[in-house]
Amino acid sequence: MAEATARDWHARAAALAIDGRAFIDGQRVASLGGASFDKFSPIDGRLMAAVARCEAGDVDAAVRSARAAFDSARWAGMPPAARKKLLLRFAEKILAAREELALLETLDMGKPIRDALSVDVPSAARCIAWYAEAVDKVYDEIAPTGRNALALITREPVGVVAAIVPWNYPMIMAAWKLGPALAAGNSVVLKPSEKSPFTALRLAELAVDAGIPPGVFNVVPGYGHEAGEALALHMDVDAIGFTGSTRIGRRMLEYAGRSNLKRVFNELGGKSAFIVMDDVGSLERAAATVAGSLFFNQGESCNAPSRVLVHEGLADEFVAMVSAQAPKHAPGDPLDETTVMGALVDFTQLRTVLGYIEAGQAEGARCVAGGRQVRAETGGFYVEPTVFDGVTNTMKIAAEEIFGPVLSVLRFRDEAEAIAIANASQYGLQASVWTENLSRAHRMARALRAGTVHVNQYDEDDITVPFGGFKQSGNGRDKSLHAFDKYSELKTTWLRIDPA
Numbered sequence: 001m002a003e004a005t006a007r008d009w010h011a012r013a014a015a016l017a018i019d020g021r022a023f024i025d026g027q028r029v030a031s032l033g034g035a036s037f038d039k040f041s042p043i044d045g046r047l048m049a050a051v052a053r054c055e056a057g058d059v060d061a062a063v064r065s066a067r068a069a070f071d072s073a074r075w076a077g078m079p080p081a082a083r084k085k086l087l088l089r090f091a092e093k094i095l096a097a098r099e100e101l102a103l104l105e106t107l108d109m110g111k112p113i114r115d116a117l118s119v120d121v122p123s124a125a126r127c128i129a130w131y132a133e134a135v136d137k138v139y140d141e142i143a144p145t146g147r148n149a150l151a152l153i154t155r156e157p158v159g160v161v162a163a164i165v166p167w168n169y170p171m172i173m174a175a176w177k178l179g180p181a182l183a184a185g186n187s188v189v190l191k192p193s194e195k196s197p198f199t200a201l202r203l204a205e206l207a208v209d210a211g212i213p214p215g216v217f218n219v220v221p222g223y224g225h226e227a228g229e230a231l232a233l234h235m236d237v238d239a240i241g242f243t244g245s246t247r248i249g250r251r252m253l254e255y256a257g258r259s260n261l262k263r264v265f266n267e268l269g270g271k272s273a274f275i276v277m278d279d280v281g282s283l284e285r286a287a288a289t290v291a292g293s294l295f296f297n298q299g300e301s302c303n304a305p306s307r308v309l310v311h312e313g314l315a316d317e318f319v320a321m322v323s324a325q326a327p328k329h330a331p332g333d334p335l336d337e338t339t340v341m342g343a344l345v346d347f348t349q350l351r352t353v354l355g356y357i358e359a360g361q362a363e364g365a366r367c368v369a370g371g372r373q374v375r376a377e378t379g380g381f382y383v384e385p386t387v388f389d390g391v392t393n394t395m396k397i398a399a400e401e402i403f404g405p406v407l408s409v410l411r412f413r414d415e416a417e418a419i420a421i422a423n424a425s426q427y428g429l430q431a432s433v434w435t436e437n438l439s440r441a442h443r444m445a446r447a448l449r450a451g452t453v454h455v456n457q458y459d460e461d462d463i464t465v466p467f468g469g470f471k472q473s474g475n476g477r478d479k480s481l482h483a484f485d486k487y488s489e490l491k492t493t494w495l496r497i498d499p500a
């Protein structure tokens, strides 16, 4: 649909028939007890559908189906080239369903339809296709041992993978788990967030349409403390790929300890530092970049550069520039293709974000742009792009992840202080350094304790590079060939070679 108007999208949204049932063993099923919960859209409070409220019994059925599919070898035992073909077909089906998936994503979690169309759907498809392409290009190893033996180092799928994902990029986060886990030959049980279950369920249908055998990919929607906990504690799940908060990531490790020591790979929160040095090339570009990156997705990004550290000599000018950027990201109707910022995911998130804005003011930071709820008359949850100046690193708004469109500006005197402030965080997901000095760029990139460091940019991202954090931002790495490590076991096979 070219150039659809907001009216077109609203009409399509009104006509959508959404199926909220679980997807187990290749088919849609109601929860065993028949329980469901109502899912409302954050854009205007409309009721989208009733969603299956899966609990331990449903999770057990999904894990049994995944295990049976794995043991049958109908996926894991398939020649790599055949698995690749089906995964590529799955990626094509995602692209073919682009508008439907984008609409579901926008209605479900509030992001602008233009981002769902141009970022979320194509990125999810590219991720699946990229791992599909890798399947028949990754070789195993032969160890450099002596002549009287041969040692093979081979990769095997771990078995049944639980993928537990958040609501901020529902499709992309699911794809980051599904791509490498399925390509490696595992079966997957996906638990989407209760705040955004619909695209995950459609993805499972598309996978089966593409020819991926039933049972290989199951989806159990439900609450974290019910479906999520049952899945993470299940004795027949071999690994958890978790993306979510640091608080729940901690629980994942406990669940593994209390059950079968399943492998846990956590991708958690962040409070990424964006450092503007006094030898920055273009202050204007730095201000536009930080605003674009922080306000994207309503600020609900794990890697949002929410702590902006600016050299004291440039700080006033920078604050003026970034404040001037803020209104350009003002929230609008997410179903209007010109809107750049949508709705926060729900009322709880709205309250959290407004609570942080109040805390910033109470602790003495100056709110220089935004700071208010808007569009309340729509029934949705919108907050203005907000900028705080005069923030110190121990204030709540600098220490904690807000997950909303709130940017904090902190000042520093020199490079050593910038590094010290940036690293004084429980998190270590990403960082950015803006300088024209090449040695300084390298020196600072090395000193920053973060999984990704950007120099003079923040926007580059690609499936080819690992994504994950240091410290309490987690231990796993999504994306790139390194993600295969999470979903495969290494096996050593020794063969004795007798002398002639």
Ligand code: NAD
Binding pocket: 164, 165, 166, 167, 168, 169, 173, 191, 192, 193, 194, 222, 223, 224, 225, 227, 228, 229, 232, 243, 244, 245, 246, 247, 248, 249, 251, 267, 268, 269, 270, 301, 302, 303, 401, 403, 429, 467, 468, 469, 473, 474, 478
């Ligand atoms: P969350 O931790 O509340 O929930 C994540 C998932 O865990 C959801 O599916 C939820 O239902 C489930 N869950 C909740 N409680 C559970 C429990 N007791 N047992 C088992 N499962 C449970 O996180 P969220 O609010 O959905 O997502 C936001 C968080 O995700 C932020 O902290 C953000 O930084 C993080 N995140 C990290 C990355 C990354 O790659 N590092 C990417 C996106 C989001």
